Amino acid sequence: MxxxxxxxxxxxxxxxxxxxxxxxxxxxxxxxxxxxxxxxxxxxxxxxxxxxxxxxxxxxxxxxxxxxxxxxxxxxxxxxxxxxxxxxxxxxxxxxxxxxxxxxxxxxxxxxxxxxxxxxxxxxYDMEKTPADESRKSVLKNQTYKSWAKGVSPRRIDHVNLQTSEDNSVIVKYLQEALGFKLREYFVNPDDIPVASWLSVTNLVHDVAIISTPRSKEPNEMHHIAYWLDNAQDLLRAADILCEAEVQFVGPGKHGISQAMYIYVKDPGSGLRLEIFTNSYLIFEPDWEPVKWTYEEYLKNGSAYWGDRRRDDVVREEQVKELAKS
CATH class of the missing domain: 3.10.180.10 (2,3-Dihydroxybiphenyl 1,2-Dioxygenase, domain 1)
Structure with a gap:
């Protein structure tokens, strides 16, 4: 080679x-x-x-x-x-x-x-960093557009969460060995088999997550994409904006895994789920050991540490049980 x-x-x-x-x-x-x-x-x-x-x-x-x-x-x-x-x-x-x-x-x-x-x-590698036109340009030289000019106004893209019917460990191994991702946290079913994993190439808890579940009809589905808000107050403001737009959503809540606050909402055009995401924690330790969550731990605190557990769009108790069957 x-x-x-x-x-x-x-x-x-x-x-x-x-x-x-x-x-x-x-x-x-x-x-x-x-x-x-x-x-x-x-x-x-x-x-x-x-x-x-x-x-x-x-x-x-x-x-x-x-x-x-x-x-x-x-x-x-x-x-x-x-x-x-x-x-x-x-x-x-x-x-x-x-x-x-x-x-x-x-x-x-x-x-x-x-x-x-x-x-x-x-x-x-190469991608143009196109400047904003004058009417939308920020006065800050280190920022592209004016802050919070319209709508929810997230700051940046954050991560993607892939959903699959395939073996979680196989995909995680590929991400690690072929592409250099690091495993940060993961969840196992009652048989101690990994069914959901969070990986990153940056200091974020995850740039990509992969969830294996029998709910997937295809091996290459998308659970959600995520955009980042600066803080919890922005997340509450987002909830008001979505209510005014008469768009149903799940949250606000907080995940145990990643420690992030969230709102989940679906694009009515494509059906793609969007996570509006904030807080969380960063990883700087070079010897980080992946955090393992058991089925019972994930069910109790891993997915929804607190917040709205009632609606269908989040991984709630029934869905966690399905994940555990993988």
Missing amino acids: EKFLYAPEIAKLGHVSLVSADLEKSLWFFRDTIGLEETEVVDGVHYLRAWGDFEHHTLSITAGETSYIDHIGWRTKRREDVATFAKLLEDAGTEVRWIQAGDELAQGEAIRFELPSGHRFELY
């Missing part, structure tokens, strides 16, 4: 590419109600980002006959890491497809491939 001077690394979550069966409703939700800023609209694709995101887009939305996630983009730490990852993935038996610079607006050369679950990832 070819030797490299250094191991390639992923720097952060970049963007999510959403195809929506009802584009107008999805734009009303993400752009007008959640308050993401629209960077450009080219060839029917709407490119959006939060007011604190620097890259050209962290979410793209296009119309389709059905709703699904086309791919999830991750930025590498170095430009050459893209080609190095391609070589290593191909050597390990993963089929890799090259995406030419400009095929995705504002993005350089990239690769796309599938996890064992079928979720499609994209790795890139």
